[in-house]
Amino acid sequence: MALPFHQSGIVWGGSMNGTMMQAFSWYLPADGRHWATLAADARLFADEGITAVWLPPAFKCANGPGDTGYGVYDLWDLGEFDQKGSVRTKYGTKDEYLAAIDAFHEAGIQVYVDVVLNQRMGADAWERVRAREVSATDRERDTSGEETIGAWTRFSFPGRHGKYDDFCWDWHDFHAVDFDQLTGRSGIWLFSGKSWSEDVERRENGNYDFLMGADVDPLYQPVRDQLMRWGEWYLDLTHADGIRLDAAKHISRGFALDWLSRMRAHAGRELFCVGEYWSPDVGELKDYLGWDRSMSLFDVPLHYNLFRASNSFGEQDLSRIFDGTLVQTDPTRTVTFVENHDTQPRQALQSSVEEWFKPAAYALILLRHEGYPCVFEGDLFGMPNDGEPAVPELSLLMEIRRRFAYGEQRDWLDDPDVIGWTLGGDREHAGSGVAVVLTDRDGGTKRMYVGDENAGETWICVMGNEASVTIGPDGWASFPCASGSLAVYVPRDATLVFEHDYRDYVQAAATAPNPSPAG
Secondary structure: OOOOHHHHOEOHHHOOEOOEEEOOOOOOOOOOOHHHHHHHHHHHHHHOOOOEEEOOOOOEEOOHHHOOOOOEEEOOOOOOOOEOOEOOEOOEOHHHHHHHHHHHHHOOOEEEEEEOOOEEOOOOEEEEEEEEEEOOOOOOOEOOOOEEEEEEEEEOOOOOOOOOOOOOEOHHHEEEEEEEOOOOEEEEEEEOOOOOOOOOOOOOOOOOOOOOOEEEOOOOHHHHHHHHHHHHHHHHHHOOOEEEEOOHHHOOHHHHHHHHHHHHHHHOOOOEEEEOOOOOOHHHHHHHHOOOOOOEEEOHHHHHHHHHHHOOOOOOOHHHOOOOOHHHHOHHHEEEEOOOOOOOOOOOOOOOOOHHHHHHHHHHHHOOOOOEEEEEHHHHHOEOOOOEOOOOOHHHHHHHHHHOOOOOEEEEOOOOOEEEEEEOOEOOEOOOOEEEEEEOOOOEEEEEEOOHHHOOOEEEEEEOOOOOEEOOOOOEEEEEEOOOOEEEEEEHHHOOOOOOOOHHHHHHHHHOOOOOOOO
């Protein structure tokens, strides 16, 4: 069966390479303007080559208008009811949210919604519950006998008055909480009669079912039914094209797959899903995907390889940059990324790729066929609220992906310091083809084959200040790259108009004397 475009990274019909964008960062201003800003910029995103956007969680959260979206209070309130200190969420109102989705669809961009099923926070009341405390580092080990605690587990949503759904939550709907109101202590308390889900991450903390807040019990039938009803309502309302599933390693895998299957059946259409399973161990990711491979996963191991390369002072073996990654073992179920909201500075998973290496890191996910690349909005447009600049080269790399990154891929990942690859171009994209060379240490030259059909062509360096290269009669050429740098070459005849930065490189290369054919 042919893969849908979002699994292969190709838009329907194969006409253009697909690129996802994470359309938020953690420290966005809490001014309620984000949905409106996204709607206004939808056409700009399409022009940049974005084919799908991952939007932040749209639900009302415990911290109201200041909450990034993962401290879920009410899944049914998308910025419509006066709850938790405001009607709007951090990003705006429900109407503005739906208008942003409409704007993306009108621009030909698919929308992936962020779904958070694992935890609830900001309960309306607490209740006395029998529970036992467990170890934070081994949740299978009790550290107390059964006792009565005060658990914040009553969710009645008084501001919504039962609109859309009248389900109210109490302790029966959860596994555990992380705070005892009676003693004022933090910890992890597993409720009497409850047990952790078995099909979650078991290699960390004994059982990593619990993450934070009040831990939802999706195997309790009333909760299961509630989450199914909500998901169907949400898809009917938003007409979303896909789902980003938060905290996949903490939710029963069986339930997650059942929920996803139900959503796909209800929607009656292909629904892309990418799970956030945060682990640097590719074995864990492969185990979670299983034989059914019903969703994609973010390639966390690749992110850490890129992070280490950027901090290795040239000691990283670039020939092994894809070792131990999901994109190496299961490219059609992999979403590759360089940064996201969790890797930003001051976050628990802080692991920002250093600025000098980011162009190379993005080339490694954007200018190759394997994986479905996700660009971080903060890298594309900058994060003024964080004092973080944009990656200047990123717009051009995305343009090169959109216009040139087609044809057979050939790799020269054969040196610890200088690696490269080529895409020979295809007939569907006139003038397409790319040659990439990068190094984290001393510069060098990579002799690579781009195809007999490109013999005699002049390829110019559109990223990196290198001279143009003429493809030899045998389809081979030597492509130079400066120290600690990235060089990207495309056919000269296809570069008459470049929409983004580095026009000076194009113009300089186009007017440079032709070098001798590569021997």
